[in-house]
Amino acid sequence: MKLGLLAGVAGIALAAMTAAASAQGTLRIAMTAADIPKTHGQPDQGFEGNRFTGIPMYDGLTAWDLSSADKPSVVIPGLATEWSVDASDKTKWVFKLRPGVKFHDGSAFDADAVVWNVEKVLKQDAAHFDASQVGVTASRMPTLRSARKIDALTVELTTSQPDSFLPINLTNLFMASPAHWQKLFDAAQGADAKAKAAAAWTAFAANASGTGPFRMERFVPRERLEVVRNADYWDKPRVPKLDRVVMLPMPEANTRTAALLSGQVDWIEAPAPDAVAQLKQRGMVITANAQPHVWPWQFSFVEGSPFADRRVRQAANLCVNRGEMKELLAGLMEPAKGTVPPGHPWWGNPKFDIKYDPDAARKLMGEAGFSKAKPLTVKIQTSASGSGQMMPLPMNELMQQNLADCFFKATSTSSSGTRCSPTGGAAPRTRRRAARTPSTSPTRRWTRSSPWPASSTRRWRRRSRTTGASSTTPSSTSWSPRRARPSRPARATPRSRSSMRARSTRPCSCGSPMTWARAR
Numbered sequence: 001m002k003l004g005l006l007a008g009v010a011g012i013a014l015a016a017m018t019a020a021a022s023a024q025g026t027l028r029i030a031m032t033a034a035d036i037p038k039t040h041g042q043p044d045q046g047f048e049g050n051r052f053t054g055i056p057m058y059d060g061l062t063a064w065d066l067s068s069a070d071k072p073s074v075v076i077p078g079l080a081t082e083w084s085v086d087a088s089d090k091t092k093w094v095f096k097l098r099p100g101v102k103f104h105d106g107s108a109f110d111a112d113a114v115v116w117n118v119e120k121v122l123k124q125d126a127a128h129f130d131a132s133q134v135g136v137t138a139s140r141m142p143t144l145r146s147a148r149k150i151d152a153l154t155v156e157l158t159t160s161q162p163d164s165f166l167p168i169n170l171t172n173l174f175m176a177s178p179a180h181w182q183k184l185f186d187a188a189q190g191a192d193a194k195a196k197a198a199a200a201w202t203a204f205a206a207n208a209s210g211t212g213p214f215r216m217e218r219f220v221p222r223e224r225l226e227v228v229r230n231a232d233y234w235d236k237p238r239v240p241k242l243d244r245v246v247m248l249p250m251p252e253a254n255t256r257t258a259a260l261l262s263g264q265v266d267w268i269e270a271p272a273p274d275a276v277a278q279l280k281q282r283g284m285v286i287t288a289n290a291q292p293h294v295w296p297w298q299f300s301f302v303e304g305s306p307f308a309d310r311r312v313r314q315a316a317n318l319c320v321n322r323g324e325m326k327e328l329l330a331g332l333m334e335p336a337k338g339t340v341p342p343g344h345p346w347w348g349n350p351k352f353d354i355k356y357d358p359d360a361a362r363k364l365m366g367e368a369g370f371s372k373a374k375p376l377t378v379k380i381q382t383s384a385s386g387s388g389q390m391m392p393l394p395m396n397e398l399m400q401q402n403l404a405d406c407f408f409k410a411t412s413t414s415s416s417g418t419r420c421s422p423t424g425g426a427a428p429r430t431r432r433r434a435a436r437t438p439s440t441s442p443t444r445r446w447t448r449s450s451p452w453p454a455s456s457t458r459r460w461r462r463r464s465r466t467t468g469a470s471s472t473t474p475s476s477t478s479w480s481p482r483r484a485r486p487s488r489p490a491r492a493t494p495r496s497r498s499s500m501r502a503r504s505t506r507p508c509s510c511g512s513p514m515t516w517a518r519a520r
Contacts, residue, residue: 041176058174058210107179118147141169177209273330318361319406
């Protein structure tokens with residue numbers, strides 16, 4: 001199912017932040033995230049983290065060109081000015097580094113810093129190695145093996161095999177300050193070096209130092225992140241026009257919308273679709289366009305999994321009424337025909353047509369041995385927030401109803417173990433913002449309970465964690481892309497859970513570059 005929606009250029013927070021106001025001031029943002037993404041330099045929560053706590057405060061050797069909202073983004077130089085592959089060994093890349101760049105703590109960015117940042121996620125015996133950063137980093141640059149300093153402004157990166165995607169993947173490796181971390185390590189308390197390193201990273205997350213256009217000023221876990229303008233940023237055209245940006249976690253669509261309408265925030269992502277007309281009447285500027293962002297579901301392939309049967313996978317696809325889902329979301333999504341759209345160079349010649357055909361689905365389920373009297377019970381887990389989410393609860397209630405018509409019985413548990421109604425799933429989104437002058441007034445958290453639209457009768461609090469319902473995927477196979485990028489389709493990566501569990505692609509763990517709305 002393509003539940004990817006839509007707005008602007010391949011999305012990073014910086015584009016909105018630097019262009020959201022023509023005058024100095026404060027921009028208050030309500031995020032779809034349920035918590036502040038990690039701030040130590042390798043954000044979690046997919047590309048939700050990259051655009052909120054990654055790109056604003058940090059830079060990579062390479063970067064995405066976010067200067068245009070009407071054409072695909074391409075990779076451009078970041079902290080590296082140029083790069084090339086060794087002519088005699090295609091596994092070695094040489095990167096020339098940008099001179100004169102400083103971290104927020106005043107220390108210099110150089111080849112030693114690049115080696116240090118590679119080793120923080122790849123070299124397990126390094127003093128500063130941080131296992132918590134590995135999953136969100138190494139998985140996005142799977143072939144990178146080591147870094148070697150050639151001179152102060154030249155570094156060599158080695159891959160396990162020739163990999164033309166390396167410059168793309170390096171947009172996910174953000175450069176944190178080694179000097180700042182070392183000071184925190186020296187002051188840390190711990191029984192041994194490993195404990196001191198963990199304490200140093202915890203302290204670093206609360207007092208971050210990168211090279212980005214914004215620097216951290218205030219961080220309250222689960223509540224708010226405030227960043228301020230870095231007037232000394234090396235890329236002068238991208239020095240922010242704003243003095244300050246305040247980011248507040250608000251995973252519920254109605255909560256975000258209410259916060260915008262009440263003046264609690266100036267800009268929100270993904271408002272409740274049924275509130276769009278009211279937002280326009282109140283003078284809000286709403287910007288959206290299509291993006292190549294597909295949210296598939298990942299099926300278990302361990303021994304005994306029912307999804308090893310292609311008929312079951314295909315039936316799940318045929319059960320989901322994507323047209324009805326689009327109606328639920330006020331047209332703010334595009335039904336998918338596959339991981340890439342028809343006409344794409346990678347489209348190929350698929351034999352299975354993804355569409356809504358419940359009769360064909362029931363026939364396939366019957367052939368697989370299931371019926372109304374003998375439904376297939378599946379367990380799903382997903383997230384209520386993160387990049388790619390819009391209205392996961394109502395959306396997945398609809399998916400649950402669809403699949404129930406095709407002999408699926410979906411049950412679910414949250415990541416915390418709480419049982420709740422089967423929900424979850426892939427999610428379209430738009431990015432929206434108020435055309436309100438950036439405010440300098442204080443901001444408070446919006447935490448009150450608010451109802452979902454009429455399609456859902458339940459009430460949920462801001463920090464609720466929910467789970468998946470049905471098992472759907474945009475292809476007839478059982479695996480799906482780990483992530484997507486603005487300039488190319490994602491690579492498919494199989495994952496599995498228990499023999500009877502299909503795990504949804506959680507936006508907070510396998511995000512994709514997203515887009516933003518901004519003030520005119």
